[in-house]
Amino acid sequence: MSLLLIFRVNTAYDRYYEGRKLWNTVHFQIRNLARFIWIYSASTSEEDIARKTSAMYLLIGFASATKHVLRNEPSHLYDDLGPYIRQIPQFSPKIQRVVDGLPIPLEIAIHLQRFLNKYCTAGYLASATVSGLVDSLSSLHRIKASPIPDAYRIHLKQTVVVYIISLPFQLVASPLQWFTIPFVFFSALTMLGIERIGARIENPFNYDINDLPQDEFCDAITAEIKQIIESEDANEDSKGWITPCSLEIQLVDLENLKKVTIAAILAHKENTVSAATAAQTHGFSFDMLVSVQGMVAKLVGPSHLTPQTGGSN
Numbered sequence: 001m002s003l004l005l006i007f008r009v010n011t012a013y014d015r016y017y018e019g020r021k022l023w024n025t026v027h028f029q030i031r032n033l034a035r036f037i038w039i040y041s042a043s044t045s046e047e048d049i050a051r052k053t054s055a056m057y058l059l060i061g062f063a064s065a066t067k068h069v070l071r072n073e074p075s076h077l078y079d080d081l082g083p084y085i086r087q088i089p090q091f092s093p094k095i096q097r098v099v100d101g102l103p104i105p106l107e108i109a110i111h112l113q114r115f116l117n118k119y120c121t122a123g124y125l126a127s128a129t130v131s132g133l134v135d136s137l138s139s140l141h142r143i144k145a146s147p148i149p150d151a152y153r154i155h156l157k158q159t160v161v162v163y164i165i166s167l168p169f170q171l172v173a174s175p176l177q178w179f180t181i182p183f184v185f186f187s188a189l190t191m192l193g194i195e196r197i198g199a200r201i202e203n204p205f206n207y208d209i210n211d212l213p214q215d216e217f218c219d220a221i222t223a224e225i226k227q228i229i230e231s232e233d234a235n236e237d238s239k240g241w242i243t244p245c246s247l248e249i250q251l252v253d254l255e256n257l258k259k260v261t262i263a264a265i266l267a268h269k270e271n272t273v274s275a276a277t278a279a280q281t282h283g284f285s286f287d288m289l290v291s292v293q294g295m296v297a298k299l300v301g302p303s304h305l306t307p308q309t310g311g312s313n
Helices: 002-040 046-070 104-119 123-145 150-171 177-200 214-231 254-272 275-280 286-300
Strands: none
Touching: 002 046, 002 104, 002 123, 002 150, 002 177, 002 214, 046 104, 046 123, 046 214, 104 123, 150 177
16 A cells, blocks of 8 residues: 555656746746847847837747646637737737647747747747747646556555555454544545545646646746846847956056065064164064065055066066
8 A cells, every 4th residue: 555655646746846847947948038039139120129029928928828728728818828929910819719729839939939030149049948948848748648547546546445444354353442443534534645645736737726836937937027128228239238347457666665665674673673683683584574575465455566567577
């Protein structure tokens, strides 16, 4: 029983976790594609700006369409989908979606690819991103279309029921006596609960509270795309916005360095060397020279100690 239940739950959780990873990939690829569209598309006229804004809206439509396809909702007449893809003729609000047509996310990907081929200067990189979106869509569809076989689910449930029914007869002669009743109750509750958990998370794309929060994923994507459109200037030159940095190297002023060094040596001599020691010695010890070097560094600063290039030492 343990082996059967563990295999059932692990298989269902793998599907749940893989679905979450694929949605993360969709979000990641949409971010990249939004960057390619907004930066590498022309913005020389109002028509160019409107065109690439419509392409950005298609990214929102792709995420929402993927969500609705996974929920067996083939129509495009939803508040979070229809307004963002109405620029495509077959998705006009006046047209009812045909159920046996191509999946809406796939059609959106085709229109995005056409836009990139014609108007995006980074078409090759952006095309790889569109391929990543289509791959994620195919993987999500694979999870949805490949449930646990009915024979396995039925056999597992029958086995669990038979075991629970036979459990009181196994414990009737045990020291539990009347405690057999609550023991069997909690055992049945645990096993049936585990089996039910596997059945609930097997398809993580519906509206159940235990399913993936696909609405939140799509809302996050929508908020990011709209923020890019509203906050970034579409007319800005994407190749000339960086302010050139200064390449000038500040050279050391040797005369000033000499004056500062002499002043530091005299100050050090007055503060740390007594009159008697100064009279008996004709130089400084190694420790004194290190101290003088430290004082010079503090007074001059690290930037002023850079060696000159092409000048005298």
